[in-house]
Amino acid sequence: MKYLSILLTLLFVVQGYSQDKERDVLIVNRIDEKIIRAFEYENDSLVDQSFLVEEFDEYGNLVRFKINNLDGTLKKETNYEFSEDGSTKFGKSFDEKGDLKYSINTVKNKKNRSIELFQISAEGDTLVHQKWIRDRNFNDSILYRITHGKRSVDQKWSYNKDGELISNSRYNTSGIRTFHKVFTYQKKGNCIKRFENGEKLDCYECNEVNEKTSFNLKNSTGYLYGIKLKFEKGGRTKETFLPNGLxxxxxxxxxxxxxxxxxxxxxxxxNN
Incomplete structure (x- = not known):
């Protein structure tokens, strides 16, 4: 599960605003495939790499996600289909033998700005059932966990008039709040700092034309596209964009x- 875990799947679904923005860029540029090559280094030497492909339909929807071997042969594939009205996405994940691992179905309701996710095992058991409610600016507002038909709050978010996150709370299955953070912002030139609970520097970013730099404030690790990411305190992450926004x-x-x-x-x- 190095490439795709239940947790990462859910995190990607949550990023509604960024996904909508990327979809618009894909449509405008008429993108059919995005080819991703990831490289991990240690002591200036390459220690791991991956080769992935995302395929899109004319509406910018992801319809196929392929994890390839380095020679281009298929290692794993996830396919997505959509209902006629486009509100429901049906995803199936297969292993290298072509056997079904699990299904992921996502249901969007534009009227009440909700997104509902079901992750179902190959045997038909519901592994995960969650529902997001988004605010009028389509930022995630409330996340519910649903177990045996019973709904309970998992997380809440709130934003300022600029769409910036100003608070985040998490709750246990008993409805007790176990986590709460409040965020404030300080802007200077093309840089912005975010403070947690009015004191601790939580995020520091600077934006240039077609470039964004995020400064690491603590040591942490993560996984993306099959490689391990090390965020070293004092280090930075630099994102570069093409003039067309890709x-x-x-x-x-x-x-x-x-x-x-x-x-x-x-x-x-x-092609057309």
Missing amino acids: ADKTEYFSKNNKLLAKIEYSYVIK
């Missing part, structure tokens, strides 16, 4: 400016 590459640097990982993107344009 992502070009993302580079992850240590505090000593050594390259720790890199993700490169290339694209195939639709």
